[in-house]
Amino acid sequence: MSAWQADILMYHSISDAPGPTSIAPEVFKAQMQALADSGLPVVTPDALANPPAPRVVIISFDDGFEDFADTAWPILRDHGFCPIVYLPSGRMGGNDSWAGGNIPARPLMGWDRVETLAAEGVCFGAHSVTHPDLTTLDALMLEEEVSGSGQDIAARLGQPTRHFAPPYGASNSSVLRQVAQHYDTSVGTRLGVAKAGDDMHDLPRLEMFYFNNIARWKAHLAGRGGPYLTARRAMRGIRAMVRGKSW
Numbered sequence: 001m002s003a004w005q006a007d008i009l010m011y012h013s014i015s016d017a018p019g020p021t022s023i024a025p026e027v028f029k030a031q032m033q034a035l036a037d038s039g040l041p042v043v044t045p046d047a048l049a050n051p052p053a054p055r056v057v058i059i060s061f062d063d064g065f066e067d068f069a070d071t072a073w074p075i076l077r078d079h080g081f082c083p084i085v086y087l088p089s090g091r092m093g094g095n096d097s098w099a100g101g102n103i104p105a106r107p108l109m110g111w112d113r114v115e116t117l118a119a120e121g122v123c124f125g126a127h128s129v130t131h132p133d134l135t136t137l138d139a140l141m142l143e144e145e146v147s148g149s150g151q152d153i154a155a156r157l158g159q160p161t162r163h164f165a166p167p168y169g170a171s172n173s174s175v176l177r178q179v180a181q182h183y184d185t186s187v188g189t190r191l192g193v194a195k196a197g198d199d200m201h202d203l204p205r206l207e208m209f210y211f212n213n214i215a216r217w218k219a220h221l222a223g224r225g226g227p228y229l230t231a232r233r234a235m236r237g238i239r240a241m242v243r244g245k246s247w
Contacts, residue, residue, distance in 0.1 A: 004051040006194040007040075007220075008058045008187055010205040013065045013106055014072040020209040021102065025071050030214045032075050038221040042081045044123040045163045045185045048200065059083040060187060060205065062127060062165055063096060066107040069117060077120070086127035086165040086187075087114065089152035098131040100168065111156055118157045125163035126150040126183070133170045146178045163187075164201075176201050191233050 012021035014028045023031075035042065035057060043056045059076065061068055064087040076083055091098075092114065095105035109117075118124060126149035128134065134142055150161035162184040166175060169189025179186045180201045192204035210232055211217040219225055 002196065004048075004054055004056065004196045006043075006048060006051070006056050006058055006203075008060055008194055008203060008205040010187075010189065010207050011059070011061045011072070012063055013067055013102070015065075015067045015106070017102055017106060019102060020207075023208060023212070025075075027212050027214075028072060028208075029075050031208060031211065031217055032079055032081065034214060034218050034221060035081075036079045038218075040221065042079075044082055044084050045125070045187075046123070048185060048194075060125075060165070061085045062167075063088060063131075064092060064109045064114065064127075065096070066109050066113070069109055069113050073117060073120075073122065082121050082123060084123040084125050084163060085117075086125040086163070087149070087153060088127045088129065088131040088167065089149045090129040091131055096131075098167075099133075115156060123163075124153055124157065124161070125165060126153055126161050127165050128167050131167045133168055134166050134175045135170045135172045139174075142174065142178050146175070147182045150182055171202065191229065191236060193229070 011023060014025055015022050016024055040055060040057050041053050043052065043058060045058060047056060059081055061072065061083060064085050068085060092108055093110040095107050096102055097105045114124065128145045129148045129152065130145065132145060134145060137145060153161045164179050164183040164186040166186065166188060171188055184200065185203060186201040187203045187205050189207065190204040191207060194203040211220065216228060220228070
């Protein structure tokens with residue numbers, strides 16, 4: 001299929017914890033029901049090599065929070081949706097006590113739960129080993145964080161790790177080159193819909209905190225979300241300039 005687009009949904013925690021990286025369980029449930037009602041096919045990043053339809057949806061989670069297993073997965077499983085969860089392999093069984101993590105820290109799944117979920121059909125990708133800003137690392141540490149994470153996951157699950165997401169969405173040319181050596185795809189935090197012709201190692205996503213309003217989410221699913229995304233991108237650009245950051 002020569003032309004396609006993919007709405008890659010970005011989630012972190014499905015809980016009532018404060019902050020934009022948490023989505024309330026009832027909101028998540030409503031978002032998934034609206035997605036099911038839309039009839040759009042939900043796939044994993046593996047399908048991007050040959051998408052089954054002109055428009056597909058990928059449901060992604062960063063960090064591997066314990067509430068993915070407890071709260072998100074039962075809802076997804078009931079709809080027959082297969083998500084991808086990006087894991088910081090050296091942090092599993094711990095919590096998000098990295099820079100920018102939640103206060104109080106939220107627990108991450110242990111490997112036993114990851115292995116159980118993989119057997120149930122959940123797809124897993126790499127999210128570094130220790131969750132650093134990859135753009136701050138020297139060449140050796142960058143290699144260890146990028147390739148080591150996938151190797152850790154592959155060793156646990158007995159299958160190759162094909163997909164990656166850099167922590168914080170922080171990337172540059174060195175990070176992209178390193179990721180491309182080891183993975184088929186990589187996603188960031190750049191806001192947008194992925195399309196044929198995009199760099200497969202720098203795919204945009206939709207931050208689902210922006211779609212807590214279910215009517216707005218339904219409008220996006222119906223193909224009427226362009227103006228809202230444009231406005232959100234403009235607001236993010238202004239905030240980035242104010243903070244002196246590019247991601």
